[in-house]
Amino acid sequence: MNAILEMRGITKTFPxxxxxxxxxxxxxxxxxxxxxxxxxAGKSTLMKVLSGVYPHGSYSGEIxxxxxxxxxxxxxxxxKIGIIIIHQxxxxxPLLSIAENLFLGNEQAKHGIIDWNLAFRRTQELLRKVGxxxxxxxxxxNIGVGKQQLVEIAKALAKEVKLLILDExxxxxxxxxxxxxxxxxxxxxxxxxxxxxxxxxxxEISKVADTITVIRDGSTVDTLDCRAEAISExxxxxxxxxxxxxxxxPKRTPDIGAPILEVRDWVVHHQIHAERxxxxxxxLTVHRGEVLGIAGLMGAGRTEFxxxxxxxxYGQRISGKVLxxxxxxxxxxxxxxxxxxxxxxxxxRKHYGLVLGEDIKKNVTLANLGGVSSGGVxxxxxxxxxxxxxxxxxxxxxxxxxxxxVNLSGGNQQKVVLSKWLFAQPKVLILDExxRGIDVGxxxxxxxxxxxxAAEGKAVVMISSEMPELLGMCDRILxxxxxxxxAEFSGAEATxxxxxxxxVKAGExxx
Amino acid sequence: MxxxxxxxxGPNAKKSYTGFLGNNLRDYGMMLSLFAIMIFFQIxxxxxxxxxxxxxNLVLQNSYIIIMALGMLxxxxxxxxxxxxxxxxxxxGGLAAVMMVQYNVHFIPATIICLVAGGLIGAAQGYWIAFxxxxxxxxxxxxxxxxxxxTLALLAGQSVGPFPQTFQKLSSGFxxxxxxxxxxxxxxxxxxxxxxxxxxxxxxxxxxNQQAHGVEDEPYAFFIxxxxxxxxxxxxxxxxxxxxxxxxxxxxxxxxxILFYTFVTNRTTVGRRVYALGGNEKAAxxxxxxxxxLTFFTxxxxxxxxxxxxxxxxxxxxxxxxxxxxxxxxxxxxxCFIGGAxxxxxxxxxxxxxxxxxxxxVMNNGMSxxxxxxxxxxxxKGLVLLAAVFIDVYHKNK
Numbered sequence: 063m064n065a066i067l068e069m070r071g072i073t074k075t076f077p078x079x080x081x082x083x084x085x086x087x088x089x090x091x092x093x094x095x096x097x098x099x100x101x102x103a104g105k106s107t108l109m110k111v112l113s114g115v116y117p118h119g120s121y122s123g124e125i126x127x128x129x130x131x132x133x134x135x136x137x138x139x140x141x142k143i144g145i146i147i148i149h150q151x152x153x154x155x156p157l158l159s160i161a162e163n164l165f166l167g168n169e170q171a172k173h174g175i176i177d178w179n180l181a182f183r184r185t186q187e188l189l190r191k192v193g194x195x196x197x198x199x200x201x202x203x204n205i206g207v208g209k210q211q212l213v214e215i216a217k218a219l220a221k222e223v224k225l226l227i228l229d230e231x232x233x234x235x236x237x238x239x240x241x242x243x244x245x246x247x248x249x250x251x252x253x254x255x256x257x258x259x260x261x262x263x264x265x266e267i268s269k270v271a272d273t274i275t276v277i278r279d280g281s282t283v284d285t286l287d288c289r290a291e292a293i294s295e296x297x298x299x300x301x302x303x304x305x306x307x308x309x310x311x312p313k314r315t316p317d318i319g320a321p322i323l324e325v326r327d328w329v330v331h332h333q334i335h336a337e338r339x340x341x342x343x344x345x346l347t348v349h350r351g352e353v354l355g356i357a358g359l360m361g362a363g364r365t366e367f368x369x370x371x372x373x374x375x376y377g378q379r380i381s382g383k384v385l386x387x388x389x390x391x392x393x394x395x396x397x398x399x400x401x402x403x404x405x406x407x408x409x410x411r412k413h414y415g416l417v418l419g420e421d422i423k424k425n426v427t428l429a430n431l432g433g434v435s436s437g438g439v440x441x442x443x444x445x446x447x448x449x450x451x452x453x454x455x456x457x458x459x460x461x462x463x464x465x466x467x468v469n470l471s472g473g474n475q476q477k478v479v480l481s482k483w484l485f486a487q488p489k490v491l492i493l494d495e496x497x498r499g500i501d502v503g504x505x506x507x508x509x510x511x512x513x514x515x516a517a518e519g520k521a522v523v524m525i526s527s528e529m530p531e532l533l534g535m536c537d538r539i540l541x542x543x544x545x546x547x548x549a550e551f552s553g554a555e556a557t558x559x560x561x562x563x564x565x566v567k568a569g570e571x572x573x
Numbered sequence: 574m575x576x577x578x579x580x581x582x583g584p585n586a587k588k589s590y591t592g593f594l595g596n597n598l599r600d601y602g603m604m605l606s607l608f609a610i611m612i613f614f615q616i617x618x619x620x621x622x623x624x625x626x627x628x629x630n631l632v633l634q635n636s637y638i639i640i641m642a643l644g645m646l647x648x649x650x651x652x653x654x655x656x657x658x659x660x661x662x663x664x665x666g667g668l669a670a671v672m673m674v675q676y677n678v679h680f681i682p683a684t685i686i687c688l689v690a691g692g693l694i695g696a697a698q699g700y701w702i703a704f705x706x707x708x709x710x711x712x713x714x715x716x717x718x719x720x721x722x723x724t725l726a727l728l729a730g731q732s733v734g735p736f737p738q739t740f741q742k743l744s745s746g747f748x749x750x751x752x753x754x755x756x757x758x759x760x761x762x763x764x765x766x767x768x769x770x771x772x773x774x775x776x777x778x779x780x781x782n783q784q785a786h787g788v789e790d791e792p793y794a795f796f797i798x799x800x801x802x803x804x805x806x807x808x809x810x811x812x813x814x815x816x817x818x819x820x821x822x823x824x825x826x827x828x829x830x831i832l833f834y835t836f837v838t839n840r841t842t843v844g845r846r847v848y849a850l851g852g853n854e855k856a857a858x859x860x861x862x863x864x865x866x867l868t869f870f871t872x873x874x875x876x877x878x879x880x881x882x883x884x885x886x887x888x889x890x891x892x893x894x895x896x897x898x899x900x901x902x903x904x905x906x907x908x909c910f911i912g913g914a915x916x917x918x919x920x921x922x923x924x925x926x927x928x929x930x931x932x933x934x935v936m937n938n939g940m941s942x943x944x945x946x947x948x949x950x951x952x953x954k955g956l957v958l959l960a961a962v963f964i965d966v967y968h969k970n971k
Contacts, residue, residue, distance in 0.1 A: 396861045399861075408859060414855045414856055415859075417853040417857065419920060420919070429861055439841055
C-alpha cells in the first residue's frame with residue numbers, strides 16, 4: 063500500500079520554543095493512523111502544519127501528499143485537495159441549522175443565491191452516511207455534543223474528504239457515542255478514506271488504529287504497526303511518557319470511616335423546563351476516607367446532581383436533605399455549601415473553573431478569600447505563601463505563581479482548580495471528570511492527590527466517563543442512569559462489563 | 574521541586590531588567606506617554622501648559638471626569654458599561670440647584686440627598702442589569718435618555734443658579750493657608766512635601782516587605798529612579814500650585830478618592846471579586862461569589878460617583894443647565910480604555926484610568942491653548958483612543 067501523506071523533517075519553532083523538531087509522519091492510503099502523545103507534545107501543532115493553519119514558510123520540512131510536494135498557504139488550500147481537520151473545539155454555529163452549518167463557506171448556491179432544495183437533499187444524504195437521524199432544519203444548539211461531532215464529520219464529507227484529521231474527537235463523548243464515531247471511521251476506511259486520529263484514549267486507539275505514531279517533546283519517538291502485532295497499552299504509554307509506568311493508578315490502602323455526607327430523597331427539576339425531573343428521588347452516602355465513583359452515560363444526570371447539591375448551582379424546585387456528619391446542613395447557596403464543607407470541581411475548567419486571565423495565585427484563593435484577608439483587606443504575602451505551598455504540594459509546573467492560568471497545560475490548570483478547592487478546606491470533594499483532556503503523566507499525579515485526600519480522611523466523590531479510571535481508583539461505584547442510581551458495586555467486584563450491563567438494563571426497563 | 578525553583582531564579586536574575594520592563598511595559602508606557610504629551614504641549618505652548626494658573630485649571634476641568642472614571646473602571650472591569658453617567662451627573666446638578674437655589678436647602682443636607690439620589694439611580698439601573706440580566710448597554714442607554722429628559726423637566730429648560738457661596742467652594746475653593754503666605758502658599762507646599770515623603774516611605778516599606786519574602790522583582794536602580802521621578806513630580810506640581818492659590822479643594826477630594834479606589838481594587842476582597850466577576854462570571858459564581866449582588870453594587874457605586882461629579886461640575890459653573898453632563902460618558906469611558914481597561918471585562922487599573930483621563934485632559938487643554946478648533950480636537954482625541962487600544966491589542970497578540 064502506498065502512502066497518501068508523507069511529512070518529512072518537519073521543524074516548527076515559536077519564539078523561544080521549539081514545538082516540533084524533525085518530525086516524520088507517513089500515512090498509508092486507506093488506513094487509520096493514530097497519533098498519541100502527552101499534552102504539549104506537539105500533536106496539534108503538527109496537524110496545524112499539515113492543514114495549512116501554519117502556512118508554508120513558517121516551518122521547515124516538506125509535505126508530500128498524493129505523490130506531490132504541497133505548499134499550503136492556508137486551510138482552504140489543504141481542504142481543496144481533500145485534507146479536512148476537525149478540531150477539538152467544534153467549529154459549528156450553534157444558532158444555525160444543521161443544513162446551514164454543513165455548507166457554511168461551501169454553500170449550494172448559484173450566483174450567490176442558495177438552492178435550499180439541493181442543500182436539504184444533500185444534507186439528508188450526508189446525515190444518512192454518518193448515521194445521524196435529525197432533520198436538516200434542526201438547530202445545532204439543540205442537539206447533543208455527540209451529534210454535533212457527527213455534523214462536523216458530515217461537513218467534512220461534504221467537502222469530499224480524502225484524509226480526515228480528528229483532534230480528540232471523543233474527548234467529550236460518552237461511550238456509546240464514541241463507539242458510534244469509531245465505527246464510522248472504520249466504515250470510511252472501507253471506502254478508502256484515510257484518517258488521522260489524535261486521542262488520549264488508548265482503548266479506542268487499539269480498537270481502530272492500523273498504525274500508531276508516538277510524539278514526545280516535539281519529536282517522533284516511535285511508530286507502531288498494529289496489524290503486524292498486538293500492541294499493549296503499556297507499550298504505548300511507555301513510549302508516550304518516556305518512562306516505565308508500572309501502574310496507571312497509584313496504590314492506596316483504603317481506610318474508610320463513618321458516613322460524612324448523606325444526601326436524602328434528592329429531587330431536582332430541569333433548569334429551564336421546570337416540569338422535567340432530572341434527578342428522581344435519590345439517596346447517597348459517602349464515608350470518610352472513601353473514594354466513591356459515579357458512573358453513567360453523558361446526560362445521565364451526574365453533573366446535574368453534583369451541581370444541585372453544591373449550592374443549587376443547577377436546577378430548580380430542588381427538594382431533599384443534605385447531612386454532614388449526621389447533621390442537616392444548608393446548601394441553598396454556593397457560599398453556604400462551601401462553608402459547610404462541600405467543594406465541587408467542575409468538568410469544564412476553562413469555562414467554570416478558572417479565571418483564565420488571572421494568575422495562579424489569584425485563582426487559588428478565589429473560593430476562600432477570607433482565608434488570606436482580614437477585615438476585607440487581602441494580605442498579599444500570606445496569599446503568596448498559600449499559592450506557593452499549593453504549587454509545591456500539587457507540583458504545579460509554572461514559571462511562578464504569577465503566571466496567567468491561560469498559559470498552563472490542561473493538567474496544571476486542573477491542579478490550580480484543585481488547589482482552589484483544597485484551600486477552601488472542604489470535607490467532601492466532588493470531582494467532575496477530574497482528568498478530562500489531560501495527559502497520562504498528569505493523570506497519575508491527579509490520582510495521587512485524590513488518594514492523599516482520602517488518606518487525610520476527606521471523602522471524594524468522583525464522576526467520570528472513563529471507566530478504567532473509576533475501576534482503578536474507587537472503593538465503591540454507583541451507576542447512574544436517567545436521574546437514578548441503578549446499581550452499586552464495590553471497587554473489587556466492579557468491572558466495565560457489569561457497569562455497562564447495569565446501564566443498558568436500566569435503559570431497557572425505562573423503555 | 575527545590576532545584577526547579579532554583580532553576581527558575583537563575584535566568585530571571587540575569588534578565589531582570591528586560592524581564593521587568595517587559596512585564597510592566599504597559600503601566601510605565603502609559604505614564605511615559607502622559608509625560609511625553611505634557612512635554613510636547615509645554616514646548617508647543619511656550620510654557621503655558623505648566624503655568625500655575627493653567628495647571629490649576631487643568632485639574633479643575635478634569636476632576637469630574639476622573640471621579641467618574643473611578644466608578645466606570647469598576648463597571649468596565651466587571652464586564653459592563655454605563656452610558657448614563659453624563660445624564661445622571663447633569664440631573665444631579667439640576668437637583669442640587671433646585672434644592673439650594675429654589676428651595677433654599679442648606680448645602681450639606683442637599684449634598685447628602687444628591688449623593689443618595691445618585692446611589693438610588695445606580696441601584697435602579699443595576700437592578701435590571703444584575704438581577705434580570707438585561708445588557709448594561711441597553712439599560713444605561715435607557716437611563717441616559719430618561720435622565721437627560723428628567724434634567725430638562727426638572728430645570729424647566731432653564732439654567733438655575735447661582736449657588737450659595739459655601740457650595741461653590743467645592744469646586745472653586747482652595748485649601749486655606751494657615752501661614753498666610755503671600756507668594757507661596759506654605760500649607761499647600763507642605764502637604765505636597767508630606768505626600769511625596771509618604772509615597773517614598775510606602776514604596777520603601779513595600780519593597781523591604783517583598784524582599785523579606787523574596788518576591789521583589791524590580792531592579793534597584795529602577796526603584797530609585799521611579800521614586801525620584803514621582804516624588805519630584807508631586808513636589809514640582811505642588812510647588813507650581815502653591816505659587817498660585819494653593820491646592821484646590823477638588824484636588825484633595827479627587828486624590829483621596831483615587832487612593833481609596835486604588836486600595837479597594839488592589840488590596841480588598843471586594844476588589845478581587847470584581848476582577849474575577851469580569852474575568853469569568855461563571856467561575857466566580859461557582860467559587861461562591863455572589864455575582865449578582867456584586868454587579869448591582871458596582872452600579873450603585875457608579876451612581877454615587879456620577880452624583881458627586883455632577884455636584885462638582887455644577888459648583889464649578891455656578892449654575893445648573895439642562896446641557897450639563899452632555900457627552901461626559903464618552904470622555905469617561907475613553908479614559909478607562911486609554912488607561913488599558915479591557916472591553917471584555919476583568920482587566921483594568923485605577924491608575925490607568927486616571928492617567929487616561931489626564932491624557933485626554935492635557936490634550937484638550939493643550940490643543941485649546943494652541944487654538945485648534947473643537948472640530949479637529951475631537952478627531953485627534955478619537956484617533957488617540959483608537960491608537961491606544963490598538964497598541965494594547967497588538968501587545969497582547971504578540
